[in-house]
Amino acid sequence: MDQQFDNDIADPKTYGDLDKQHALFTQMRANDPVHWTAPEGYRPFWTITKHADIMEVERQPDKFLAYPRSKLFPIEYELKMKEAAGGKPHFGRAISQMDMPEHKVYRQIAQEWFQPSPIHGLSPKIIELAKRSVRDLVAKGGACDFYKEIASPYPLRVIMLILGIKDDPESERKIMDATARYFGGSDPEVGQGEGIIEATFQYFDFFEPLNKEKRDNPTDDVASLIANAKINGEPIDPAIAQMYFVALAGAGHDTTGSTSAGGVLAMIQNPQEWDKLKANPDLTHAAVEEMIRWVSPVKHFFRTAKDDYELRGKKIKAGDNLLIAFPSANRDEDVFEDPWSFRIDRKPNRHLGFGFGPHICLGMALARLELQIFFKELMPLVKRFELNGDPRWTWTNFVGGLKTLPVKYELE
Numbered sequence: 126m127d128q129q130f131d132n133d134i135a136d137p138k139t140y141g142d143l144d145k146q147h148a149l150f151t152q153m154r155a156n157d158p159v160h161w162t163a164p165e166g167y168r169p170f171w172t173i174t175k176h177a178d179i180m181e182v183e184r185q186p187d188k189f190l191a192y193p194r195s196k197l198f199p200i201e202y203e204l205k206m207k208e209a210a211g212g213k214p215h216f217g218r219a220i221s222q223m224d225m226p227e228h229k230v231y232r233q234i235a236q237e238w239f240q241p242s243p244i245h246g247l248s249p250k251i252i253e254l255a256k257r258s259v260r261d262l263v264a265k266g267g268a269c270d271f272y273k274e275i276a277s278p279y280p281l282r283v284i285m286l287i288l289g290i291k292d293d294p295e296s297e298r299k300i301m302d303a304t305a306r307y308f309g310g311s312d313p314e315v316g317q318g319e320g321i322i323e324a325t326f327q328y329f330d331f332f333e334p335l336n337k338e339k340r341d342n343p344t345d346d347v348a349s350l351i352a353n354a355k356i357n358g359e360p361i362d363p364a365i366a367q368m369y370f371v372a373l374a375g376a377g378h379d380t381t382g383s384t385s386a387g388g389v390l391a392m393i394q395n396p397q398e399w400d401k402l403k404a405n406p407d408l409t410h411a412a413v414e415e416m417i418r419w420v421s422p423v424k425h426f427f428r429t430a431k432d433d434y435e436l437r438g439k440k441i442k443a444g445d446n447l448l449i450a451f452p453s454a455n456r457d458e459d460v461f462e463d464p465w466s467f468r469i470d471r472k473p474n475r476h477l478g479f480g481f482g483p484h485i486c487l488g489m490a491l492a493r494l495e496l497q498i499f500f501k502e503l504m505p506l507v508k509r510f511e512l513n514g515d516p517r518w519t520w521t522n523f524v525g526g527l528k529t530l531p532v533k534y535e536l537e
């Protein structure tokens with residue numbers, strides 16, 4: 126593995142080419158699964174590619190910290206962020222960047238709300254939103270960009286619902302735009318070359334008034350819960366409340382849209398799986414898990430070693446950073462039988478698409494529910510999808526998936 130190999134791991138363009146992305150990870154799993162990676166223009170790190178090693182790291186949050194390095198940025202951009210944040214590594218801290226005991230305190234604010242049973246209470250409203258998306262598909266008359274026009278708007282509307290944001294096209298456009306810039310800033314077709322700094326300010330413009338509104342007039346939504354939370358008896362710092370909103374809006378939208386579009390593409394490429402799901406709606410739950418494994422829309426998060434640690438024979442030093450490669454874990458030959466085949470009834474399916482340990486995805490019950498509802502609404506109405514152009518993936522080394530999926534379809 127040479128310099129170019131390391132450069133490719135960091136390069137957002139690599140993730141716009143799925144074959145290349147998976148070839149790099151497969152090579153690392155086989156030859157150097159805990160790989161010291163030193164891409165030009167980035168601070169070096171260990172890339173952790175095996176399922177078992179990722180679990181070993183994630184289950185020890187006291188030894189592997191989420192702060193301060195959480196995502197992969199070029200050094201130049203890290204310096205720009207520090208400047209924009211007045212000397213701190215980040216503008217405000219989302220829960221993904223917190224460690225114990227702080228992480229537990231802030232995660233608990235919304236933890237209860239995101240449990241399966243309260244989330245399932247939202248089903249009727251989510252079904253309405255899914256029906257609306259499927260109606261949009263029907264109205265397009267047989268051809269559309271499935272990612273842009275269907276898969277992406279649907280989870281955005283779900284997020285707006287849970288944050289208690291008025292369902293209007295203007296708010297939809299603003300959040301959609303900020304999210305595209307937040308995750309797709311490296312892709313000139315998605316984020317117009319702008320990155321996380323601009324996107325965070327754009328989100329703040331939207332969430333600052335929302336935080337105030339929910340404090341003054343709380344309603345029955347997760348935004349009101351966060352805006353009115355008390356930390357050690359004191360009102361939550363508005364900057365942290367807003368970062369919470371940013372995390373929910375960003376994490377909850379792009380991930381889910383990428384999964385449903387990637388799932389449809391996988392079924393176009395494996396028509397027997399489409400037929401199986403149409404004939405057996407009871408498989409929807411398992412199918413959604415397989416889509417998450419297959420797509421792995423979250424490419425990484427970082428951890429920092431608190432002390433020296435030995436992992437698979439490699440001597441990790443205190444202060445070293447570790448990049449946790451979720452898509453690699455989800456193709457690990459030691460865990461998944463025939464990992465390269467997309468099987469909607471895969472069982473067991475111990476994927477790490479939602480992560481593991483105390484930072485495991487806060488929104489996973491919601492993500493599962495909204496994806497299951499979506500496919501239950503979609504499958505009976507569409508006879509078959511076909512490609513109507515080339516699918517293309519976002520250039521992002523952090524979160525994302527398809528940026529365009531042109532399809533033709535025949536309705537039942």
Ligand code: HEM
Pocket residue numbers: 183220221222232284372373374376377378380381384417421422423426451477478479480481482483484485486487488489491492
């Ligand atoms: C298919 C959809 C989704 C996938 C694949 C996904 C994946 C992930 C992953 C891999 C992590 C990092 C876990 C770790 O560090 O071990 C994460 C964290 C997180 N996700 Fe998701 N996510 C999805 C949907 C959502 C939704 C719908 C929401 C909320 C509305 C959400 C909110 C969060 C939050 C707040 C965190 C940070 C949790 C923490 O650090 O404690 N995600 N997600």
